[in-house]
Amino acid sequence: MADTAAPRPAPKLGAKVRALRRQEGLSQVQMAERLSISPSYLNLIEANKRPLTANLLILLAHAFKVDLKSFAPQEDQRVAEDLMEAFGDPLFDSLELPASEVRELAQTCPGLARAVFFLYQSYREGRRQMDTLSDQLSDGQGYASPATLLPSEAAGDFIQRSMNHFPALEAAAEALWSRAALDQDLLYTGLIEVFKGYGVKVRVHRAGDAPGILRRYDPESRVLSLSELLPPRSRAFQMAHQWALLALRELLDDLIQDPLVADDTARAMARVALANYFAGAVLMPYGAFFRAARAGRYDIELLSRRFEASFEQVCHRLTTLRRPGEEGVPFHFLRIDIAGNISKSFSASGIRFARYSGCCPRWNIHASFLTPGLIRTQISEMPDGVKYFCIARTLQKDTGTYRGQHAMQALGLGCEIAHARELVYSDGLVLEQPPVPIGVTCRLCDRADCEQRAFPPLHQGIQVEERVRRSSFFAHLGA
Incomplete structure (x- = not known):
């Protein structure tokens, strides 16, 4: 069957080349000479008007002792998405922060982008500790500094950046x-x-x-x-x-x-x-x-x-x-509990998971709790137009006793739709059927017609219509 998945755009690496050149203190003419290309061609590369070919990338890495991983577009995408989720906090509602500017910051100044995200993480941790202290004081209990959540995130980022392969x-x-x-x-x-x-x-x-x-x-x-x-x-x-x-x-x-x-x-x-x-x-x-x-x-x-x-x-x-x-099919992996908390996640498929909230309620992993032990399939589409084929099933820990609790969790595994026919679970399915529109979180999803939306999209405040009742409280946003 022909692959109907839309090709992803080539990564724009011009900003990284420009940053490397400035770091080395070179002019475009000097760097072009070391790469055996013309200054005008280097100028087009830095302006993202010409692609950075594989041969030129290898030459660049050899000439300037650069780790090729630093040019991986997935890392820029991850940093940009982390920032977008951070800017989804109501703290930034009064600011206009276009997604294009956030992605440009991640591409041109990745170190600065990570620093901004680190500050946001520190802010959230400080606020969490303050809320915990407030709760404990209101209960009349003593206070013990809560454990930070950052180490688990750091370990997860380490596995993700290594693409879970050692x-x-x-x-x-x-x-x-x-x-x-x-x-x-x-x-x-x-x-x-x-x-x-x-x-x-x-x-x-x-x-x-x-x-x-x-x-x-x-x-x-x-x-x-x-x-x-x-x-x-x-x-x-x-x-x-x-x-x-x-x-x-x-x-x-x-x-x-x-x-x-x-x-x-x-x-x-x-x-x-x-x-x-x-x-x-x-x-x-x-x-x-x-x-x-x-x-x-x-x-x-x-x-x-x-x-x-x-x-x-x-x-x-x-x-x-x-x-x-x-190489096998590039999968993403997700595990949640019955409350929707994400306890494990990894993505080689390119799909994005939220750091600070649960995943979209439209994902089939939530519905799997309705059919314990059975595998559910889903064809879905993210707001960026990329389609995925996913399976989900509940898991029950088998290390308990009759009197002990048997924790129920759900696990999701998926890949881009182009790989779906490689999986036995796609047999009998029409992959061209209309996909289920899903998102990362409500704050990062612009689908205003979603009946399961819990919060307004980023940078769109709540507009209360007292005389109108819609299927979704936020359905009029973006209309």
Whole structure:
């Protein structure tokens, strides 16, 4: 079937070239000479009237010792979208801040744009602490400084900027498989032998002996204790996670040497995320998993049974398939609770998730709570015109007891519509059907006719019509 998805515009990198030239203290003539192009052509590139070709980009990186990642358009887009969400705060309602100017700031002065967003984050954190203090004082309770939310965001940004792919961890997982001669059908017992060779004993403890503890490692007794509440696949995952923390500590510390994770808490969260990544790579080795995913058309339940992994673990693993020459479908991933709070997210598809609020209520991930355990599909379209094919399903933690709570969550996995036919879940669907119009959040969505809108769009104040009742309180905005 022909690809009907509209091509995305080429990234405009002229501002980055100009910023690099000024940083080096060169004129257009001098830089043009070093790149073996004419000054007039360089001028057109800086004005975004000519594209920066791949060959010229490589030459630029070589001549000026520049990391090619700094020219990635996704990073500019992410910074711009972060700023747009920040400017969606009612604090800025009285200002006129066109989206074009915000994106220009992100392109021309990315460092300044990040600084502005950092100030906004600090403002929000200060306000949150003030609100918490006010609530506690009104209840007559003592005040303890609440933990900041910024480290979790920093760790998430670190994973996102790395596109959730870490070749060094993939290599470490493959080396463990080779060295320990692991067997897919006997992975749990094989990992026990790995720990035994490392001088660590693995045991399973009763749930009542350590309530609420699923995994615990005692460095003095060198005992790794796993809860009986963990199913076998989860026990193998937890063992692989602990192995990363023990045997790959230096590698993990090297990987988190990143400005995005600047404090101890953020680094600890990033280290845990990387250990989880390694565990997924052990349960689902890259080559075998990639081939199985492609052959089975990304049938998550089939992959779950073949690799003895949970539905969520398979979805996580599908987002990591970025190895050159063996690249999978670029997915986005989202997990929410029944209140709509986003607990995990990653996007390789280009779709945007909100930082400070839940996602659009029109997304099928919310409706999945109405049909627990069943996979729901959706063809949707963002305000920028890009269409997506998404699936969603609820998850129920299977580590509880009869008296314990069984938390219900929902997971969403999706890709651009151009990749939909690669997924078994698109069979029987007419992909050309009218898509469901969705957005990021109400404040960043201009669709005024949405009956589920909870807030007015950015820079459009509320206009109360006392004598008119519409299907949506904000339907007249932008009309």
